[in-house]
Amino acid sequence: MQYIAPEKISDAVEALSQAKGSVHLLAGGSDLLVRMKGGFIEPDVVVDVKRIKSMGKIKKAGGGFSVGGAVSCAEMGDNDALKKAWPGVVEAAQLIGSDQIQGRCTVVGNMCNASPAADSVPALIAADAQAVIQGPKGERRISVAKFAKGPGQTSLKAKELVEAVELPKRPAKSGDAYLRFIPRTEMDIAVVSAAVSLTLGAKGVVREARVALGAVAPTAKLVPAAAKALIGSKLDDAALEKLAAACAAACAPIDDKRGTIKFRTRVASVLGRRAALIAYERAGGKL
Amino acid sequence: MSMLVSTTVNGDSMEFVCDASETLLDSLRDRMGMTGVKEGCGTGDCGACSIMLDGALVCSCLVLGAEAEGREIETVEGMSDGSKLHPLQQKFLEHAALQCGICTPGFLIAAKALLEKNPDPTETEIRYALAGNLCRCTGYDKIVRAVQDAAKVMNKKGKKA
Numbered sequence: 001m002q003y004i005a006p007e008k009i010s011d012a013v014e015a016l017s018q019a020k021g022s023v024h025l026l027a028g029g030s031d032l033l034v035r036m037k038g039g040f041i042e043p044d045v046v047v048d049v050k051r052i053k054s055m056g057k058i059k060k061a062g063g064g065f066s067v068g069g070a071v072s073c074a075e076m077g078d079n080d081a082l083k084k085a086w087p088g089v090v091e092a093a094q095l096i097g098s099d100q101i102q103g104r105c106t107v108v109g110n111m112c113n114a115s116p117a118a119d120s121v122p123a124l125i126a127a128d129a130q131a132v133i134q135g136p137k138g139e140r141r142i143s144v145a146k147f148a149k150g151p152g153q154t155s156l157k158a159k160e161l162v163e164a165v166e167l168p169k170r171p172a173k174s175g176d177a178y179l180r181f182i183p184r185t186e187m188d189i190a191v192v193s194a195a196v197s198l199t200l201g202a203k204g205v206v207r208e209a210r211v212a213l214g215a216v217a218p219t220a221k222l223v224p225a226a227a228k229a230l231i232g233s234k235l236d237d238a239a240l241e242k243l244a245a246a247c248a249a250a251c252a253p254i255d256d257k258r259g260t261i262k263f264r265t266r267v268a269s270v271l272g273r274r275a276a277l278i279a280y281e282r283a284g285g286k287l
Numbered sequence: 288m289s290m291l292v293s294t295t296v297n298g299d300s301m302e303f304v305c306d307a308s309e310t311l312l313d314s315l316r317d318r319m320g321m322t323g324v325k326e327g328c329g330t331g332d333c334g335a336c337s338i339m340l341d342g343a344l345v346c347s348c349l350v351l352g353a354e355a356e357g358r359e360i361e362t363v364e365g366m367s368d369g370s371k372l373h374p375l376q377q378k379f380l381e382h383a384a385l386q387c388g389i390c391t392p393g394f395l396i397a398a399k400a401l402l403e404k405n406p407d408p409t410e411t412e413i414r415y416a417l418a419g420n421l422c423r424c425t426g427y428d429k430i431v432r433a434v435q436d437a438a439k440v441m442n443k444k445g446k447k448a
Contacts, residue, residue, distance in 0.1 A: 001288060001306070001307045001308040002288045002307060003288065003290060003307035003308075003351060003353040005353075005354075005356075026351070026354075028349075029349050029350060029351070029354075030331055030349050033310065033331075033348070033349045033350075033351070034330045034331060034349070036308065037310075037329055037330060037348075038330075043308075046307070046308075046351070048351075048353075048354060050354070072343065074343060074344075097331065097419065098331075098334065098418050098419020098420075099344050099397065099400070099401075099416055099418075099419055100331065100334055100337055100344050100345055100346045100397065100419040101331055101346070101349075101419065103340070103343035103344045103345040104343070104345050104346075104349055104350070185415075185418075186415060186418035187332070187418050187419065
């Protein structure tokens, strides 16, 4: 195996283009090294992106934030401005594995690994985050909601990498939240998860909303009908009932030992509802 | 592919040669003699191989040796001040917070990282912060008590100074 640690994005793209055999990107390594250890992959070339300066930073960009592809989840938790603007995204990032894992793992890696149960992805989708992709043809952007194509499959083309994920400018009176169900309190993978992002207008009425669910379909998914149920409401019982029904209707989960279809569907509506209430309070809404 | 890596371990400059696919855990143990770093699961679940890498708490089994180039590593070997144990080490002994000892270096490093960030953690905070370290002997209770007691001692010292 060859190990390369370029210092520029252009050199990383070049390395991906030149590499012979199987080439893998290394950011936090909390998925890649486990797959190597288990013998699931045998990379010929590993391209470590952590020496690329632009990928190691959380920057304010266009009124929002740009989180570099090599920024660890622990670093996101240490960034007060990011936490204040996007508490739901940060709490999702800080639910991945242990403190040790968070010292390494990245939300971009979480996204690229494309697990349907990835914790940070529903929160990024609810936040309307954009992935900034670099490749031989230059830069392109894609909504995180459209990034995953299926379990372990992304819309990245050969020789492309995700440089950063961008969180948009946050209007006043906005809030987001992420919740997941696991059968224990720590160190587990979501059986079901839900993320909600809201912006309030006059008198605490929801003006904009985005709702996303995780682990209930082949990819984390945006649920526009659930968002629609919240818009124009103050999260009264009728609106929350509609949201819960929309969340349940959006579920197409697997049936396995970690959760039956019935359980996952039910929990999706419960978590959607609870996440909406937390996001509403964070946005300054009074219930 | 063999690689020559220069790094700093517990303040000392070190050089080693390793295969590009070798984990930092193996480099620390087999090339640099830091056998305080233990291998449990090798997949980031148990925390026995915990180290500090440029100030971040990580599992060394999920880091490549080659990644250590120019970085600063802290292991349990650097925790005591000569023969004077770190308060966490002292309290682990006093509270009998270990039996077989395999998990202990990882717990010490993770607990030290916690107390540096949060000098006066609640029991709940300690339990969450140490969730990435598995111990199959003690049942965790003694470990939590040892960390609480060490925090007390360290805070008292901090106030005196």
